[in-house]
Amino acid sequence: MATETLTLGKALNTGLRRALENDPKVVIMGEDVGKLGGVFRITDGLQKDFGDQRVIDTPLAESGIIGTAVGLAIRGFRPVCEIQFDGFVYPAYDQIVSQVAKMHYRSQGKVTIPMVIRIPYGGGIGAVEHHSESPEAYFSHTAGLKVVTCANPQDAYVMIQQAIASDDPIVFLEPKRRYWEKGPVELDAPLSGAYPLHSARVVRPGTAATVLAYGPMVRTCIEAATAAAEDGRELEVVDLRTLSPLDLTAVYESVRRTGRCVVVHEAPGNLGLGSEIAARITEECFYSLESPVLRVTGYDTPYPASRVEEEYLPDLDRVLDAVDRSFGW
Amino acid sequence: MAKGDPAVSSRGRRAAPRSRRTAATGEPELVQLLTPTGERIESAVGPDGTEYRVDFTDEEYRGLYRDLVLVRKLDAEATALQRQGELGLWASLLGQEAAQVGSGRALRSQDMAFPTYREHGVLYCRGIDPIMPLGLFRGVDQGGWDPNEFKFNMYTIVIGAQTLHATGYAMGVHMDGRTGTEDGEAVIAYFGDGATSQGDVNESFVWASVFNVPLVFFCQNNQYAISEPLERQTRVPLYRRAGGFGFPGVRVDGNDVLASYAVTRHALDNARLGQGPSLIEAYTYRMGAHTTSDDPTRYRIASEVEAWQAKDPIARMKAFLDKQQIADADFFASVDEQARAESVHLRERVLELPDPAPVSMFDHVYPHGSPEVDAQRAQFSRYLESFEGSAH
Ligand SMILES: Cc1ncc(C[n+]2csc(CCOP(=O)(O)OP(=O)(O)O)c2C)c(N)n1
Numbered sequence: 001m002a003t004e005t006l007t008l009g010k011a012l013n014t015g016l017r018r019a020l021e022n023d024p025k026v027v028i029m030g031e032d033v034g035k036l037g038g039v040f041r042i043t044d045g046l047q048k049d050f051g052d053q054r055v056i057d058t059p060l061a062e063s064g065i066i067g068t069a070v071g072l073a074i075r076g077f078r079p080v081c082e083i084q085f086d087g088f089v090y091p092a093y094d095q096i097v098s099q100v101a102k103m104h105y106r107s108q109g110k111v112t113i114p115m116v117i118r119i120p121y122g123g124g125i126g127a128v129e130h131h132s133e134s135p136e137a138y139f140s141h142t143a144g145l146k147v148v149t150c151a152n153p154q155d156a157y158v159m160i161q162q163a164i165a166s167d168d169p170i171v172f173l174e175p176k177r178r179y180w181e182k183g184p185v186e187l188d189a190p191l192s193g194a195y196p197l198h199s200a201r202v203v204r205p206g207t208a209a210t211v212l213a214y215g216p217m218v219r220t221c222i223e224a225a226t227a228a229a230e231d232g233r234e235l236e237v238v239d240l241r242t243l244s245p246l247d248l249t250a251v252y253e254s255v256r257r258t259g260r261c262v263v264v265h266e267a268p269g270n271l272g273l274g275s276e277i278a279a280r281i282t283e284e285c286f287y288s289l290e291s292p293v294l295r296v297t298g299y300d301t302p303y304p305a306s307r308v309e310e311e312y313l314p315d316l317d318r319v320l321d322a323v324d325r326s327f328g329w
Numbered sequence: 330m331a332k333g334d335p336a337v338s339s340r341g342r343r344a345a346p347r348s349r350r351t352a353a354t355g356e357p358e359l360v361q362l363l364t365p366t367g368e369r370i371e372s373a374v375g376p377d378g379t380e381y382r383v384d385f386t387d388e389e390y391r392g393l394y395r396d397l398v399l400v401r402k403l404d405a406e407a408t409a410l411q412r413q414g415e416l417g418l419w420a421s422l423l424g425q426e427a428a429q430v431g432s433g434r435a436l437r438s439q440d441m442a443f444p445t446y447r448e449h450g451v452l453y454c455r456g457i458d459p460i461m462p463l464g465l466f467r468g469v470d471q472g473g474w475d476p477n478e479f480k481f482n483m484y485t486i487v488i489g490a491q492t493l494h495a496t497g498y499a500m501g502v503h504m505d506g507r508t509g510t511e512d513g514e515a516v517i518a519y520f521g522d523g524a525t526s527q528g529d530v531n532e533s534f535v536w537a538s539v540f541n542v543p544l545v546f547f548c549q550n551n552q553y554a555i556s557e558p559l560e561r562q563t564r565v566p567l568y569r570r571a572g573g574f575g576f577p578g579v580r581v582d583g584n585d586v587l588a589s590y591a592v593t594r595h596a597l598d599n600a601r602l603g604q605g606p607s608l609i610e611a612y613t614y615r616m617g618a619h620t621t622s623d624d625p626t627r628y629r630i631a632s633e634v635e636a637w638q639a640k641d642p643i644a645r646m647k648a649f650l651d652k653q654q655i656a657d658a659d660f661f662a663s664v665d666e667q668a669r670a671e672s673v674h675l676r677e678r679v680l681e682l683p684d685p686a687p688v689s690m691f692d693h694v695y696p697h698g699s700p701e702v703d704a705q706r707a708q709f710s711r712y713l714e715s716f717e718g719s720a721h
Contacts, residue, residue: 027504053504059539064493064532071443071497074476075505079497091528098487099494106471107483109693143694143702167696198700245701 002187009179011153012042014187015160016080020050023078026164029056030065030082030118039084040120040179062092066117070099073113080164086121087130093138100169101144114167116160121149122216122266123313124177126306133303134267139171140244140276147244148197149173151218153183155195155241162197173243175216200247202254206234209260209323212251212277214240217264217314224319235323243273251277252284259290260326264314269297291329294322358566359612360592361582365640367648373588375579376568381591387655393586394650395664396430397643400450402668403459406675407449407466411621415679416466420447424584424616427642428549430454431589432611435597436517438480441502443495443518446484447549451519455481459671460678469682489527492518492546496533499542499606508543513601517545517593523554525570526562534574534608543600545593546571546608549583551615556628568610576606583613584642614640687713 006014019026028043034057037044047055058065062083069079083089089096096117103111123132139147146168150156156174163170195201203218204225213221218239225235238254240246255261261281263274278293296314304312360373360381372382385393404422411419422429429450436442436454444451449462457474464470465484476482485491495518507514524530525548537544548567552559563570571578581592589611596607614637618625650656691706 059532059535061528061532061535063529064496064536067490067493067529067532068497068500068536071494071499072501073497074482074494075498075501077501077504094487095490095493095529099490103483104696105693107476107693108470108473109696110475110477111483112696146695146699245699248700 003184004187005182006153006157006185007180007182008150008153008156008175009040009042011157011183011185012160012174013044013046014185015157016043016046017049019080019161019164020046020054023164025076026078026080027054027056027072028080028082029058029069031058031060031084033057033082038082040176042118042120042174042179043082062088062090063095066092066095066100069115070095070103070113073115074103074111078114078116078164080116080118083117083119085131086119086133086135089117089119089135096139096145096171097142101142105144112167113169115169116163116172117170118160118172118174120176120179121173122175122177123303123306123309124216126309128306129303132306132309134265134298136171136173136243136265137267137272140273145169145171145244146198146242147171147173148242149175149215150241151175151178151203151213151215151239153181153185154189155239157185157187158189158191158193158195159197159241162191165191166197173215177216178219181219195241198242198245198247200238200240200242200250202236202250203239204235204237206236207258208233209235209262209326210251210254210258211235211237211262211264211319211323212240213237213264214243214273215266217266220314220316221264221319224316224323227316228320228323233323246277246280248280248284251281255281255285256288259288260323261289261293262296262319262322262326263293264296264319264322266298266313268300269295270300272297291326294326296322359580359582360588361585362587362591363585363645363649365584365645367645367652369649369653375577375592377577377579379577379579379595381588381595383587383591385587390650390655391660393430393434393590394643394646394656395667396434396450396454397426397586397646398664399668399671400426400430400453401643402672403453403675404449406672407463408617408621410463410676410679411466416463416621417468418466418620418622420466420620421615421617422447422449424614424637424642425549425551425611426450427586427646428547428583428589428611428613431586432517432547432593432609435590435593436480437515437597439512439514440597440601441480441482441495441498441514441516443482443491443498443516444484445488445491445519445521445524446486447521448484448519452481455479457481459675460682463675463679464682467679467682469685489520489524489529489533492520492524492530492533493536495544496536496540496542499537499544499600500540502543503540508601509603511602513543513603515543515545515597515600517547517597519547519549521554522548522550522552522559522562522567523557524548525567534570534606537606538575541603541605543603544606545596545600546606547593548608548610549613550610551583551613553615553619553625553629555619555623556625558628566610568608571608576608578608578610580610580612583611584640584645586642586646
């Protein structure tokens with residue numbers, strides 16, 4: 001079996017290439033996705049090989065990108081839209097939540113919108129404002145959409161193909177600060193393999209406490225778990241992978257085993273994914289809990305200037321601190 | 330002349346010279362083939378020199394008249410049903426029948442339409458059971474027809490959103506290689522004058538133009554967006570916007586079913602032949618309220634409504650058929666009778682529309698379900714069953 005070491009960005013690129021090869025109805029569209037290959041080069045070389053009708057440089061209009069993709073989907077295509085940065089998805093917000101998410105429901109199943117909206121998201125790359133946001137809660141709150149995110153190259157490669165093959169409209173969040181991190185990618189991995197799109201995965205087993213993370217925070221949490229292990233505390237790190245719907249079965253199993261839980265995300269804490277997860281765990285696992293579910297999140301501020309983003313973003317110390325608090329209860 | 334009143338074209342008259350300064354309303358450059366008094370105009374010339382004419386058989390003329398009358402009657406029945414509490418809301422097309430029937434009949438079976446919430450006349454022309462939009466406004470469903478089967482999409486409430494869907498669909502038509510021939514496919518997007526202020530509509534103009542898609546933008550300028558008059562949306566005649574985006578625009582007398590047909594057919598044919606998008610501004614008037622919850626007396630005067638009454642699309646068609654002896658009193662009586670019978674039938678069926686099963690609210694959120702929604706459905710079902718003797 002062919003296993004290669006790829007960056008997460010290259011793994012996405014390879015996954016997109018596979019999807020274009022396998023299904024002539026797949027089209028990629030967005031600003032600068034053609035000749036330039038996208039500002040992060042995730043679509044690098046695809047227009048050269050598949051032509052400008054499969055990889056379409058669009059006008060600079062986000063609502064237009066999503067709205068026309070809706071029409072293409074109605075026509076039988078499978079559009080994969082790139083939004084250049086998280087902070088620029090808002091002009092398309094109406095089309096996503098009012099049109100993309102609701103068409104199947106409103107048409108009583110007669111219209112299906114098999115569309116993927118790729119968004120490089122999150123901070124940690126020293127960008128200027130509007131380039132580091134985590135909009136996952138807005139989309140997770142919207143019925144009819146699915147929201148997923150990958151944390152390593154293997155998942156990036158498989159999940160992007162699973163998302164494109166899915167009939168659901170999917171917001172596909174790409175942890176931009178992890179684009180350049182390398183890992184093994186099994187190129188022949190079956191899409192229907194061990195981890196379907198909508199499942200969480202234990203990425204580091206442990207018994208002391210459960211740490212739930214997704215996207216860019218998974219690596220941070222693995223590092224925290226490694227540090228904790230040196231102090232004799234085996235943390236279980238769970239990569240949620242899918243944010244809507246949540247794989248709560250996997251979450252509950254882990255929390256019941258460990259009795260403690262810390263949820264970690266970059267997005268602001270107020271009404272973030274962590275709030276929902278904490279509430280659900282409390283409802284379902286109350287008698288298994290040794291202490292309250294704790295959250296480690298970005299602060300409730302707009303994403304700050306990049307010279308202070310290291311303070312804003314949850315890091316190893318804040319995660320370990322929360323674990324300590326969990327044990328101090 | 331009343332405010333907003335376009336001058337009546339005479340036979341074969343040319344468009345006004347370009348240099349003339351014109352306001353958004355009162356613009357005289359409109360294509361007309363049938364005057365308000367029922368005089369037939371042989372041909373009319375659009376702003377770009379295109380000559381428009383129609384060539385119908387007597388049977389076809391009678392058919393258009395029948396469509397206009399039926400659509401108006403069904404609309405009136407729906408308004409009455411709302412007044413009696415049987416519909417939550419109704420958006421009436423009264424006054425806009427000619428624009429809708431003219432453009433709707435110009436569509437070929439392979440063409441795709443993207444409507445707003447007022448296109449009951451186009452829906453009728455697409456062969457969809459007129460009960461369908463009533464389910465939406467009664468609240469038993471969200472529009473029950475199959476968009477792909479009838480080539481008529483769901484009604485769109487969010488102003489302007491559907492113009493982008495139409496543009497994308499038209500890109501798909503082009504990518505499928507279904508343009509460039511006589512039997513190619515074309516797409517039509519309906520929207521109002523208010524919608525022209527929306528970003529989505531302007532974005533769709535940009536996209537349609539740069540991708541040269543087979544799309545006809547059909548704007549029914551009924552002079553108002555709820556209470557706001559046209560002057561609140563634009564300072565230039567709407568059809569002239571097209572020029573700035575790089576495609577042709579034409580204003581047609583939207584109360585003239587023949588001209589509405591002619592300009593739409595021409596634009597659709599151009600589109601299917603691969604000549605790209607165009608904009609039609611159907612200059613018309615909403616005779617009734619915006620919807621049944623609106624009070625138009627707050628924002629418009631009776632004399633304006635009367636002036637438009639004199640340009641009624643059905644009266645002028647009737648006068649024409651009568652004068653030309655294309656139809657006789659028996660025919661008119663039979664159409665009225667058919668309209669009456671169909672509206673009675675519609676009423677009976679609306680009253681019988683069953684409420685949806687409560688648990689159906691969980692259907693079709695996702696094509697292949699979702700554990701969250703499935704769990705909530707199961708929980709809700711158990712909750713319903715917990716009521717003893719419950720009929721649910
Ligand atoms: C985005 C959006 N804003 C506001 C509304 C509320 N609204 C419904 S109809 C309407 C006026 C639309 O006017 P126009 O586009 O001229 O179409 P008409 O109703 O006259 O056919 C408004 C403001 C809406 N449906 N969508």
